[in-house]
Amino acid sequence: MSICILHANCQGGPLTRLLRLSPAFSRRWDILHITNYDRSPVPSDALEHCSLFLYQHLGPQWGDLASENLLSRLPRNAVSLCLPNLFFMGYWPFWTSDSSIVWDAEAITPVAALEDCAETLTANLTGSGIRLALGPSVPSVAQYASRVFVTTERANDVLSVTDAITEVLPDPATQLVFVTTSHDTRFDASGVIRPLLGDSSGE
Numbered sequence: 001m002s003i004c005i006l007h008a009n010c011q012g013g014p015l016t017r018l019l020r021l022s023p024a025f026s027r028r029w030d031i032l033h034i035t036n037y038d039r040s041p042v043p044s045d046a047l048e049h050c051s052l053f054l055y056q057h058l059g060p061q062w063g064d065l066a067s068e069n070l071l072s073r074l075p076r077n078a079v080s081l082c083l084p085n086l087f088f089m090g091y092w093p094f095w096t097s098d099s100s101i102v103w104d105a106e107a108i109t110p111v112a113a114l115e116d117c118a119e120t121l122t123a124n125l126t127g128s129g130i131r132l133a134l135g136p137s138v139p140s141v142a143q144y145a146s147r148v149f150v151t152t153e154r155a156n157d158v159l160s161v162t163d164a165i166t167e168v169l170p171d172p173a174t175q176l177v178f179v180t181t182s183h184d185t186r187f188d189a190s191g192v193i194r195p196l197l198g199d200s201s202g203e
């Protein structure tokens with residue numbers, strides 16, 4: 001079976017599942033979805049044996065992960081196709097093109113990220129009727145608020161955790177909250193919190 005590399009953002013997950021629904025595609029290609037925005041490395045052996053390269057364009061500032069660099073490392077007979085980036089503001093209603101928040105965790109400190117987020121929220125909420133309601137995330141408090149907070153990056157946990165928690169929660173869809181940075185659509189079946197910072201040390 002040939003290798004198809006899908007170098008894309010969180011939209012690559014649903015696209016992978018759609019492609020696998022095609023019998024003809026599944027018989028020919030084994031899909032390897034590599035997330036681009038978190039700078040996941042692309043295995044050299046996969047590139048060397050790749051026959052179909054699907055990608056969302058990354059500029060030269062991405063270094064080794066830049067699209068032109070990856071394309072240059074493909075076999076001569078490999079087929080490549082650039083996919084569009086679908087941009088939906090619903091996930092980040094306060095984002096602007098001037099946002100200073102970056103994906104590279106080493107380029108910004110946790111304190112600076114929180115200060116930037118607070119400043120952006122304050123600026124956008126000034127004079128508006130919007131009020132932010134933040135649910136409790138401390139387990140000892142969450143139990144009194146009838147919420148269960150589950151920290152996981154595994155979208156497959158959604159069904160197993162939901163099935164297990166149904167016996168103790170009357171309405172899992174509203175009472176079960178996943179704390180995750182993933183935008184896999186399977187999380188959307190329940191509540192979801194996507195933290196700004198990956199460090200949960202509390203600093």
